[in-house]
Amino acid sequence: MPLMGNSTVSVVIPAHNAGRTIAETLESVGAQTHADLEILVVDDGSTDETAQIVLAHAATDRRIRLLSQPNAGVAAARNAGIAASGGAFLAPLDADDLWHPAKIERQLRVFREGGEKLGLVYSWFALIDRHSRVVQLRHRPRHEGDVLAALAFHNFIGNGSSALIRREAFDRAGGYDPTLRARGGQGCEDWKLYFEIAERYHFGVVAEPLTGYRDLPENMSSDVLQMLRSRDLCTADLSPRHPELERAFRSGRNRLSRLLFHRAIRSGRIHEVAGLALSIMRYDPVFFAMLAGALPVSAAKGLIGRLWRSGGYQGQSGIEFARLNSP
Structure with a gap:
């Protein structure tokens, strides 16, 4: 056109x-x-x-x-x-x-x-x-x-x-x-x-x-295992062009797996929690060690929740989006 x-x-x-x-x-x-x-x-x-x-x-x-x-x-x-x-x-x-x-x-x-x-x-x-x-x-x-x-x-x-x-x-x-x-x-x-x-x-x-x-x-973004697969596929396509960013790609992958782990726990999707735990164990052993020892779900929720909230804040809950800002 x-x-x-x-x-x-x-x-x-x-x-x-x-x-x-x-x-x-x-x-x-x-x-x-x-x-x-x-x-x-x-x-x-x-x-x-x-x-x-x-x-x-x-x-x-x-x-x-x-x-x-x-x-x-x-x-x-x-x-x-x-x-x-x-x-x-x-x-x-x-x-x-x-x-x-x-x-x-x-x-x-x-x-x-x-x-x-x-x-x-x-x-x-x-x-x-x-x-x-x-x-x-x-x-x-x-x-x-x-x-x-x-x-x-x-x-x-x-x-x-x-x-x-x-x-x-x-x-x-x-x-x-x-x-x-x-x-x-x-x-x-x-x-x-x-x-x-x-x-x-x-x-x-x-x-x-x-x-x-x-x-x-x-x-789609709620399918946590698929989102992680998608991230990995994209990284495999992009990272060979930028070896200088290898650490950023790896750290970002760890960050995403933590956030998705939190999401799976909060929604009670145990099969996804297990799959993400295996991925975290491979790519992010330090974080996995924090969760090792069969933490109770309530303790895991609290731990991951603190990590999640450290990046943001809950605010203005219940306000209609159309009223959030004036034109």
């Missing part, structure tokens, strides 16, 4: 059986103060009413288009939507997440101030529940400029809906990797793309929680 104006933002929403959330997601996009948008929803083989809901919204907002494909996974769906788009900037958005009305406007402002060296501008986010209430705000790092080493350690952006990406940067990075799904490691496509953009461009940040990230038990 021919490129549109320099201020046009292509919003790309992959949607698989998103009938419960897609309407609210589209409403948050439609409320953006930056109105020069094209909004592409890629129905990735849904069997529910997703397509009908999108078409109903498209009837009242001509910026919305529906694309349909057999189920191929989130990376393939995003790539298909981006290939059909024409904006100078790309704004991926998951079909159950929300945006603050000024998100795109504030990110474009950072792009204008940063110039051509900026390839991606991200915002902070708030975790929200199925009722769009804020359940957690966390201190986020403020990584800007050359962020490659920071990304080798962990995905500090934290989700697939907070980034605004220059199209040229996306194209040079090669897009989202659809092979992760076939290799049994879907989940870290965002992190891999961000890293490959950071190899070529600087990053900017809007240090406000302008994305509502819905982290529900049925979400």
Whole structure:
């Protein structure tokens, strides 16, 4: 598709059986103060009413288009939507997440101030529940400029809906990797793309929680063993190009396994706790030693909880995301 104006933002929403959330997601996009948008929803083989809901919204907002494909996974769906788009900037958005009305406007402002060296501008986010209430705000790092080493350690952006990406940067990075799904490691496509953009461009940040990230038990990111497999596959692809970052990759892997271990304990998924314990024993023996000796579950919860909370804080629980910030 021919490129549109320099201020046009292509919003790309992959949607698989998103009938419960897609309407609210589209409403948050439609409320953006930056109105020069094209909004592409890629129905990735849904069997529910997703397509009908999108078409109903498209009837009242001509910026919305529906694309349909057999189920191929989130990376393939995003790539298909981006290939059909024409904006100078790309704004991926998951079909159950929300945006603050000024998100795109504030990110474009950072792009204008940063110039051509900026390839991606991200915002902070708030975790929200199925009722769009804020359940957690966390201190986020403020990584800007050359962020490659920071990304080798962990995905500090934290989700697939907070980034605004220059199209040229996306194209040079090669897009989202659809092979992760076939290799049994879907989940870290965002992190891999961000890293490959950071190899070529600087990053900017809007240090406000302008994305509502819905982290529900049925979400892909809740499959802790798959997320760890995905991280390992991406690291195997990326790390040979950067031997100088070997320690950051290794430390980041240990960090993720600890966080996922905490998540599995809190949710009572004992089979995943066992699998993660084996992984931790191999890659992070110091941490494993802390847990050795058959700690009671209550003690393990307390220990891991303290480690988890050391990176953030609980705050403003119960507030609707739409009321978190004023435009």
